Amino acid sequence: MSLALSWLMVDGLGVGVLEATAIGFVLMNLFSHHLARRWVFRVETEPAGGASAPTYQKSLLRYLLNAALVLGLNLLFMHWAVQVRGMHYLLASVLLAVFFFVFNFAVQRLWAFRQL
Secondary structure (H helix, E strand, C coil): CHHHHHHHHHHHCCCCHHHHHHHHHHHHHHHHHHHHHHHHCCCCCCCHHHCCCCCHHHHHHHHHHHHHHHHHHHHHHHHHHHHHCCCCHHHHHHHHHHHHHHHHHHHHHHHHCCCC
């Protein structure tokens, strides 16, 4: 979905590659915190067994801090891949998406949604 959005913005609307990357990143993150919390990590408000889950606000703050870090790194690597190395922006997008998928999952599991 992010790849299609990037293609539409760059090739269809004439938006710059870095701007399209940032816009797509923000739009995709608007939905992903809730989906990750409920469907991937299954964080409940009051988990069984007496363990305390992070509050919604705390997990959201952690999630957004990670998202800001990833956005900065994504833009940095996108600039390097496309502007410096001459890689096609869609190929760079796919490679970075794979890397940051793994990176994000690890950070979210170990920090953003971990049980306190």
